[in-house]
Amino acid sequence: MGNSMIHWRPKTWWIELHQRWHALTREGRDTFWLLGMLALVLLPHATRLPWWANLGAGIALAWRARLAWTDGKLPSRWLLALMLVALLIMTWLTYRTLIGREAGITLVVVLATLKCLELKARRDSLVCLYLGFFLILTQFFYNQGIGTAVLMLGAVWGLLTALVMGQRPLGRPPIAEVGRDALRAMLWGLPLMVVLFALFPRFGPLWALPTDANGRTGLSDTLTLGQVAELALDDSIALRVRFSSTPPPPEQMYFRGPTLDNFNGLVWEPGAPALAKPQLSGAPQSYEITIEPSSLPVLPLLEGTGKAMVSAGGSDRLTVQQHGIEWIRRGGRGERLILQAQAWPRWQWTEELRPQLRRHWTRLPQGVNPRTQAWATQLLAEVQARHPDAAASAPQLLVSAVMNHIRTARYSYTLSPGLPAQQTPHLIDDFWMDRKEGFCEHFATGFVVVMRAMGVPARVVTGYQGAELNPVDGQYIVRNSSAHAWAEFWQPGRGWVRADPTAAVAPERVQRAPRPRPFAGLPGPLSQLDSSALQRLRDMWDAVDNRWNVWVLQYSRGQQMNLLKSLGWQQPDFQSLGQALAWGLGLTGLGAAVLAWWTRERTPHQPWDKALRRMHKALTQWPVAPPTGPEPAAASAWRVALLASWPEPRTGEQEALLRLLHELDALRYGPTGTAAQTSQPSQWLSLVKQIEALSRPTAALASAAHSRT
Incomplete structure (x- = not known):
């Protein structure tokens, strides 16, 4: 080859x-x-x-x-x-x-x-x-x-x-060049966007999303086994809390949600009327809480909260009201809220429990969970035999006995307890007597069934327990993974007392809030990876996200009025807002005009520009149509126009003018380096002055001829 x-x-x-x-x-x-x-x-x-x-x-x-x-x-x-x-x-x-x-x-x-x-x-x-x-x-x-x-x-x-x-239909403009022009257009519109965002009036329903368009996160007002466990796998943020003084320990951070009274054997739901407000005592803890969008009317506030008011977010008709120990929102569902609140460390009810309400809070469905009820009856007899004279403190003794049973009977805490081997309506029996493993909802509901079977009024409470500190902005973050269920029982002389049976089997769940790993949700061993650097990035992102929520998503009419006060309006209203908007739009337009003038394309002025403009102005005095095209027209363009309008023979003034135009054009466009092109501007101006001298009498004659006609 x-x-x-x-x-x-x-x-x-x-x-x-x-x-x-x-x-x-x-x-x-x-x-x-x-x-x-x-x-x-x-x-x-x-x-x-x-x-x-x-x-x-x-x-x-x-x-x-x-x-x-x-x-x-x-x-x-x-x-x-x-x-x-x-x-x-x-x-x-x-x-x-x-x-x-x-x-x-x-x-x-x-x-x-x-x-x-x-x-x-x-x-x-x-x-x-x-x-x-x-x-x-x-x-x-x-x-x-x-x-x-x-x-x-x-x-x-x-x-x-x-x-x-x-x-741009012609050619093939580069995408990078076109992209820069698009970015420039967006930046030009940025000031207008800021003014409209800050000052355009917020009034519904124009400034609100449709009701079904808001995100839903958090608890439900009913509980079936498995519901809270699903939320425990959700790392999204449910609420944020900032304390004004030393925060309570994690085991005391109970954010109370719906109270569940009625039980039909499968589902727990609210149903009992609320008692009067409890008496609060101790030094109150002031805090600010940001609640993410939720469809629930019950606000998950810190237990013992006696005062609360909306500081940001929500519609104009939104109010919060205390209903017993709970706080209920009126309006504004599905919206993010920021509230200022105070919580007291101790509270109690002074009124006695009426027989009708006692029967309600000890009611159990007939024929459901018979083994658990029988076990509770046996435990009641044992406690009464050991403490025959302790009738006044009997509920507390019974609670201690049940808690001790949970600690010693080999119960275990798990996020995935599974379902019964066979479909059965006796779900509490299956958990309490057989499997003995479950999540907080299993322990709370089982505990309430046992207490009711022993004649003690009890109910289930759902909410959030524990919080993680974000060191970047100093706020405590409560995620949906902190969703929790606990119990309350009625103690004569004190009223409702919290009992958390989960703490008896898994105290670490109550004493330390679950903190998600940065790689949580990834398959296999990747989900177990942890890194302080990645956790720091996550904390920073949470802090930035919170600032976005407060400064952008929660920017409402109240913040607009506060902005006007800072700008000098004493008692701002919608009229003041309209005036501020008009001023803002006017200043924005003025600034855009100044910027457009400042950044305009400037044609560099060369020495012959002034002479050319004077020549063009002088030649317009002649009764001849000026050349078409941009002004001022070149000397050669004027010469062509005059030659077309002046047939031979021409007057001496006409020939002199044509000669001057030819010389001026030669001075401007002569060969590079020639004496003509490198001549001083004074030579150009001398020719222009001669053209002006020839044009003045011609203009006067044309004017006189026009007046005679």
């Missing part, structure tokens, strides 16, 4: 891909960019949409991307119509409606992706862009966190870049 050998160098796939990308047409490249931005907007919706919507959107985007890559033919309108009908039918079968939030968002996603399959004109791309902007707004129906805001801000920039590319 010798000299005829061919040297072959293989090309890697990425080199071929790079070459193919640069070989794409302008339309193909812009289409890929638009499809990528739409995919970014749709990505957060993937976990909320039905599987067929995700599949259809993915197929449509991938199909259109392939057509752009191969410059293929778009599908026919008949095929697109059939696909649309099929997706409408699937939407109806899934939601049983074509309106509403879930069905509406699904339809918008379907329409946006199908529209990409007929993307061939500028109008089609504009429709896809507008649908993309609308889908950005729908993201905030589900999540308004800072992460979603940053992601959607990037999506806005991407769609604006696609919009700017659509306004």
Whole structure:
């Protein structure tokens, strides 16, 4: 083969891909960019949409991307119509409606992706862009966190870049250049956005999301075995607390939620009327609590809270009222709240328990959990035999006996107790007598059933227990993983007394709040990894997220009025807010005008510019139409216009003027380095003065001729 050998160098796939990308047409490249931005907007919706919507959107985007890559033919309108009908039918079968939030968002996603399959004109791309902007707004129906805001801000920039590319139909402008222009446009709009955010009046329902659009987190007002255990696996934040003085120890941080009185053998739910407010004593603890959105009317405040008021968040009609030992919200459900509150360390009821209420709090369903009730009756007899004269303190003695049984009978605490081997209505029997392992809800409900079987009024309380300190901002964070269930029993002379049977079997659960690992939720051994550095990052993120909630999401009418007070308004109202908004918009517009003037494109003034303007002004005195085009016109353009208007023979003034224009043009555009081009501006001005001298009498004669006619 010798000299005829061919040297072959293989090309890697990425080199071929790079070459193919640069070989794409302008339309193909812009289409890929638009499809990528739409995919970014749709990505957060993937976990909320039905599987067929995700599949259809993915197929449509991938199909259109392939057509752009191969410059293929778009599908026919008949095929697109059939696909649309099929997706409408699937939407109806899934939601049983074509309106509403879930069905509406699904339809918008379907329409946006199908529209990409007929993307061939500028109008089609504009429709896809507008649908993309609308889908950005729908993201905030589900999540308004800072992460979603940053992601959607990037999506806005991407769609604006696609919009700017659509306004430049000629050539192939680089994406980086167009992206800078889009970013510049966003920065230009930033001051206006800040002014509107700070001063635009907050009034519902315009400034509120739909009721079903708010996130739901936290406890329920009913309890079935397994419910609290599900929340224990949820590391999302339920509430944040900041204490004004030394905080209570973790074992005393009980944030009381719904009180559950009625039991039908399977479900616990509230049902008893509240007693009068308890008497509070001791030095109160002041604290600020931020409660994440919840659908519950009961506010999970620190036990013993006797005073509470809303300081931020919620609608105008939101109020909080004390109902016995609980605090109830009136209005403002599904909204984040910030309250200022005070809690007392000791409280008691002075009134006696009426027989009707005693019967209510000792009632058990007939024929359910017979073994546990029989065991409780036996324990009652044993305690009474050991303490025949202790009738007044009998409830406390019975509680001590039950707690001792939990500690010594080999009960165990687990987050995954499982279900009974066979379906049975006797769930308490299965836990108390057989398996003896469970979660806080098992111990609390079992304890209440035992106490009621012994004739002691008792009830279940759900809420949160414990909190973790965030060293970054000094707040205590209570996560849904701190959801807890405990019990209360009635002690004559004191009223309701807290009893936490979980502390008897797992004291570490009460004394130390569960702190999630940074890798919690990952599969296998990765979920067990822990790192102080990663935990520090998580604490910082929680602190930043809290600031976002307070400064942005909780910015309400009250904060607007406080802002006006700081700006000098003594008693601000809506009229003051309108005045501040007008001032803000006016100053923003003035600043934009000044900035636009300052950053305008400036044409550098060269020495001959002044002379050229004087020449143009003088020549306009002649009764000749000026040259078309930008002003001032060049000397050569004026000479051509005059030659066309003055046929031979010409007057001496006309010939002199044409000669002067020729000399002036030669001075400006002479060969590089010639004496003419390097002449001083005084020579240009001398020629212009001669042109002005010739133009004045001509203008006077033209004016005189015009007056005679």
